[in-house]
Amino acid sequence: MILIRNVRLVDARGERGPADVLIGEGRILSLEGGEAKQVVDGTGCFLAPGFLDLHAHLREPGEEVKEDLFSGLLAAVRGGYTDLVSMPNTKPPVDTPEAVRALKEKAKALGLARLHPAAALTLGQEGKHLAPAGLLREAGAVLLTDDGRTNEDAGVLAAGLLMAAPLGLPVAVHAEDAGLRRNGVMNDGPLADLLGLPGNPPEAEAARIARDLEVLRYALRRSQATPRLHVQHLSTKRGLELLREAKRAGLPVTAEATPHHLTLTEEALKAFDPLFKVAPPLRTREDQEALVEGLLDGTLDAIATDHAPHTLAEKEMDLLRAPFGIPSLEVAFPLLYTELHLKRGFPLPRLVALFTDGPRQVLGLPPLHLEEGAEASLVLLSPKERPVDPRAFASKARYSPWAGWVLGGWPVLTLVAGRIVHEALK
Amino acid sequence: MRHLLDFQGWNRPEVESLLDTARVMREVLERPVKKVPALQGFTVATVFFEPSTRTRISFELAARRMSADVVSFAAQTSSLQKGESYKDTLLTLEAMGVDAYVIRADSAGVPHQATRWVKGAVINGGDGRRAHPTQALLDAYTLLEALGTLEGKKVAIVGDILHSRVARSNAELLPLLGAQVFCAGPPSLLPQSLPGVHLTPHLEEALEEADAVMVLRLQKERMEAGLVHLEDYIARYQVTERRLARAKPQAPLLHPGPMNRDVELEGGLADSARSLVNRQVQNGVAVRMAVLYHLLVGREKA
Numbered sequence: 247m248i249l250i251r252n253v254r255l256v257d258a259r260g261e262r263g264p265a266d267v268l269i270g271e272g273r274i275l276s277l278e279g280g281e282a283k284q285v286v287d288g289t290g291c292f293l294a295p296g297f298l299d300l301h302a303h304l305r306e307p308g309e310e311v312k313e314d315l316f317s318g319l320l321a322a323v324r325g326g327y328t329d330l331v332s333m334p335n336t337k338p339p340v341d342t343p344e345a346v347r348a349l350k351e352k353a354k355a356l357g358l359a360r361l362h363p364a365a366a367l368t369l370g371q372e373g374k375h376l377a378p379a380g381l382l383r384e385a386g387a388v389l390l391t392d393d394g395r396t397n398e399d400a401g402v403l404a405a406g407l408l409m410a411a412p413l414g415l416p417v418a419v420h421a422e423d424a425g426l427r428r429n430g431v432m433n434d435g436p437l438a439d440l441l442g443l444p445g446n447p448p449e450a451e452a453a454r455i456a457r458d459l460e461v462l463r464y465a466l467r468r469s470q471a472t473p474r475l476h477v478q479h480l481s482t483k484r485g486l487e488l489l490r491e492a493k494r495a496g497l498p499v500t501a502e503a504t505p506h507h508l509t510l511t512e513e514a515l516k517a518f519d520p521l522f523k524v525a526p527p528l529r530t531r532e533d534q535e536a537l538v539e540g541l542l543d544g545t546l547d548a549i550a551t552d553h554a555p556h557t558l559a560e561k562e563m564d565l566l567r568a569p570f571g572i573p574s575l576e577v578a579f580p581l582l583y584t585e586l587h588l589k590r591g592f593p594l595p596r597l598v599a600l601f602t603d604g605p606r607q608v609l610g611l612p613p614l615h616l617e618e619g620a621e622a623s624l625v626l627l628s629p630k631e632r633p634v635d636p637r638a639f640a641s642k643a644r645y646s647p648w649a650g651w652v653l654g655g656w657p658v659l660t661l662v663a664g665r666i667v668h669e670a671l672k
Numbered sequence: 673m674r675h676l677l678d679f680q681g682w683n684r685p686e687v688e689s690l691l692d693t694a695r696v697m698r699e700v701l702e703r704p705v706k707k708v709p710a711l712q713g714f715t716v717a718t719v720f721f722e723p724s725t726r727t728r729i730s731f732e733l734a735a736r737r738m739s740a741d742v743v744s745f746a747a748q749t750s751s752l753q754k755g756e757s758y759k760d761t762l763l764t765l766e767a768m769g770v771d772a773y774v775i776r777a778d779s780a781g782v783p784h785q786a787t788r789w790v791k792g793a794v795i796n797g798g799d800g801r802r803a804h805p806t807q808a809l810l811d812a813y814t815l816l817e818a819l820g821t822l823e824g825k826k827v828a829i830v831g832d833i834l835h836s837r838v839a840r841s842n843a844e845l846l847p848l849l850g851a852q853v854f855c856a857g858p859p860s861l862l863p864q865s866l867p868g869v870h871l872t873p874h875l876e877e878a879l880e881e882a883d884a885v886m887v888l889r890l891q892k893e894r895m896e897a898g899l900v901h902l903e904d905y906i907a908r909y910q911v912t913e914r915r916l917a918r919a920k921p922q923a924p925l926l927h928p929g930p931m932n933r934d935v936e937l938e939g940g941l942a943d944s945a946r947s948l949v950n951r952q953v954q955n956g957v958a959v960r961m962a963v964l965y966h967l968l969v970g971r972e973k974a
Binding site for chain 2: 408434435436439440441442443444517518519559561563564566567
């Protein structure tokens with residue numbers, strides 16, 4: 247039994263408290279205290295349901311030099327995540343039921359965050375032949391995606407949506423038109439022209455979202471079950487507008503935005519530092535404002551990290567050759583708590599919803615709220631501010647675009663079904 | 673000036689001081705013994721992650737004319753082939769006591785990145801599409817020789833502007849000296865914007881009353897990427913005797929080399945009286961001597 251005393255409660259429904267939260271048998275037993283062996287003083291802190299990340303690259307199998315299940319899932323619990331969806335673009339890609347099972351079993355034995363593997367939509371993520379969706383679902387895959395690549399063949403994507411629909415699996419897309427994107431390494435526009443870096447235009451994202459929404463309409467018309475499309479790491483104002491229209495029209499589409507697109511802009515590329523090289527690229531202030539609007543009005547369902555670790559040596563290559571990606575599992579919540587809630591008054595319950603019920607809904611999971619009887623997957627967040635120190639990361643990627651940023655809202659206690667998996671109280 | 677990366681944040685007196693030094697160096701190069709001891713004891717490394725014989729030789733000659741020791745690193749014959757990173761390559765050279773690095777790379781920003789890794793002076797020898805500052809300096813020097821001043825002068829730059837570091841560096845530098853820069857090229861090879869520069873898809877607009885014309889090399893890769901059709905380019909953008917009639921009489925003609933005769937430039941024009949191509953090459957050594965002098969000796973004094 248654990249008792250968290252005098253703590254404010256925040257979930258998707260709102261903020262309340264203070265309460266004395268008694269935890270036992272993996273559940274919240276009471277919000278009014280009780281006897282417990284372990285007592286945690288929650289004064290000044292707030293308690294939220296455990297976070298779910300829809301989009302993390304844990305690199306196992308095949309690229310353990312960048313990250314593995316242990317380092318990645320430890321980073322997750324330190325970031326307040328109790329559940330995490332791993333992307334299938336490993337080496338080899340996760341496109342067999344055996345691979346899904348192996349990941350689930352290994353992660354379970356680690357006893358950190360719970361792993362929900364995403365599997366490849368197509369064999370080898372090559373975009374040509376569908377992977378065995380039904381078998382992958384049976385093995386425990388929660389989502390199908392060729393993320394890391396773009397789905398150039400719209401017909402294959404349509405077939406994938408049709409196959410996934412009766413299985414209840416969402417299909418997630420990295421929506422960028424490969425032809426327009428070409429070899430772009432930063433947002434296309436006057437700054438890319440000035441810096442002499444190949445540009446990846448915002449229209450590449452919008453064009454692909456527009457196409458994929460038509461593919462979804464096609465699948466919807468052809469299917470008895472509801473096909474569900476999930477748009478990953480939305481980065482542009484125009485893309486957001488297309489999604490808003492689609493949602494208004496009732497299309498079964500969901501979308502996520504990342505901590506980096508919400509807190510950084512293309513201006514960061516001025517220092518020619520590949521730490522800021524990511525796909526889709528960091529955009530303009532205007533795009534960022536549109537994304538924040540989208541978080542508020544529900545066009546965006548989730549904040550997902552797109553945690554994409556690489557070795558420091560890789561991120562110190564030149565801007566053409568360095569790989570795309572920013573690691574963020576350990577800073578995502580503090581970053582948005584500080585930059586959106588503290589600095590801009592973004593409502594805290596909505597922010598928490600974007601880390602909890604929003605992503606849960608994308609996967610078809612029931613909401614998780616702080617109430618008697620609820621599963622005790624929880625995160626205790628401290629308002630105490632401290633600077634981001636990448637050297638202390640659990641992730642193997644010990645660098646960060648946010649190094650030195652002073653943030654509050656750090657997870658000091660993470661519980662998965664009543665079990666403490668991360669503790670930094672003192 | 674600690675490094676020469678580009679001309680962002682530079683002012684006119686700084687540029688003029690550098691060009692004044694280049695004039696002194698030009699005189700040295702006219703002497704029977706073309707060598708001064710100014711950089712004795714300094715070591716200059718040319719670090720070419722992307723091959724370029726002309727620029728490398730020009731820098732090495734510039735360093736040797738001033739008695740510096742020169743070491744040269746070329747990607748094709750080096751540890752880079754064994755997977756060594758740019759950073760480790762530079763740190764190795766640093767450990768050997770190099771004072772200045774001339775860095776050439778196919779990616780924009782490598783010289784900027786290098787300044788975070790080494791203590792020595794970094795000179796951008798051309799980085800991707802980004803900048804080629806010593807080329808722009810030698811172009812400015814050559815233009816000043818020919819025109820006397822750049823104040824109010826119209827300079828046309830013609831060709832693949834989008835992918836050209838020479839165009840970008842000249843677009844930064846020449847306006848600092850009072851010039852009006854017009855960049856003309858096929859629309860698929862033009863950037864959206866460059867600060868302080870007129871961009872146009874109409875060659876005639878750029879050439880009209882131009883005081884000088886700079887022609888850029890059209891690279892084969894652009895045709896291979898499907899961005900432009902070679903014959904269409906030649907028909908509409910080749911700088912020819914007839915088209916040059918729009919420019920001021922005897923407006924000088926520049927080309928950074930290497931040249932594709934009869935592609936971007938009508939073959940014979942390169943050898944005509946108005947061509948300053950050889951002068952550019954000669955001035956290149958003097959300008960690079962001036963840059964090395966300012967960075968190494970200037971730094972000692974600072």
